[in-house]
Amino acid sequence: MTSPLFDISLEQPEDRAETEMLAAQAFGPGRFTRTAFRLREGRDAELHLSFVARKGAVMVGSVKLTRIKVGEKPGLLLGPLVVAPNTKNQGVGQALLNRAVEAARQEQEAFILLVGDHSYYARAGFEQVPSGTLILPGPADPARILVCYLEEDARKTHMGAVTRW
Numbered sequence: 001m002t003s004p005l006f007d008i009s010l011e012q013p014e015d016r017a018e019t020e021m022l023a024a025q026a027f028g029p030g031r032f033t034r035t036a037f038r039l040r041e042g043r044d045a046e047l048h049l050s051f052v053a054r055k056g057a058v059m060v061g062s063v064k065l066t067r068i069k070v071g072e073k074p075g076l077l078l079g080p081l082v083v084a085p086n087t088k089n090q091g092v093g094q095a096l097l098n099r100a101v102e103a104a105r106q107e108q109e110a111f112i113l114l115v116g117d118h119s120y121y122a123r124a125g126f127e128q129v130p131s132g133t134l135i136l137p138g139p140a141d142p143a144r145i146l147v148c149y150l151e152e153d154a155r156k157t158h159m160g161a162v163t164r165w
């Protein structure tokens, strides 16, 4: 996607250091203890479903999707979604989010799970997971466990342990 303000493109292997700097800026060292981080640990993001935003040559945003399973059902975990502090509220986050969801839909993925603020992610089609249906590998506020079903069947089977895949 191209807007007058920023460009969105697929993440490339050489973008990794910059995306990690954005995440470090946003979340600090505490990011390594987050439950979502534990699910991503040791597993590379799916680069064909992960995107970066740039203003000119400068990276101003990043979103990654990583493979997970809920019970036996394969799907995706979204995160981190991060936008550079000096570029917030310009639509970069929503554009990255929409692009990642659309790419996963086109690849016929079943669902995207994330831990985040419902009021932000609802705009991209995420809903709260019914409390008590998922077992995560660490603590998470149940109100912040969100899912976007890309395949209607995924809703019926969406319960159990969330694991790396």
Ligand SMILES: CC(C)(COP(=O)(O)OP(=O)(O)OC[C@H]1O[C@@H](n2cnc3c(N)ncnc32)[C@H](O)[C@@H]1OP(=O)(O)O)[C@@H](O)C(=O)NCCC(=O)NCCS
Residues within 6 Å of the ligand: 026, 027, 081, 082, 083, 084, 087, 088, 089, 090, 091, 092, 093, 094, 095, 115, 116, 117, 119, 120
């Ligand atoms: C959250 C984040 C990705 C939003 O990116 P952004 O590019 O600034 O957001 P957008 O421009 O697409 O959207 C801005 C809108 O979202 C709202 N918004 C931003 N963060 C929000 C949040 N955490 N909860 C609810 N609404 C939020 C803004 O108030 C604004 O609302 P408006 O359109 O009604 O004015 C960005 O602030 C960020 O990187 N934060 C730090 C990392 C983080 O928290 N990532 C999300 C992990 S769950």
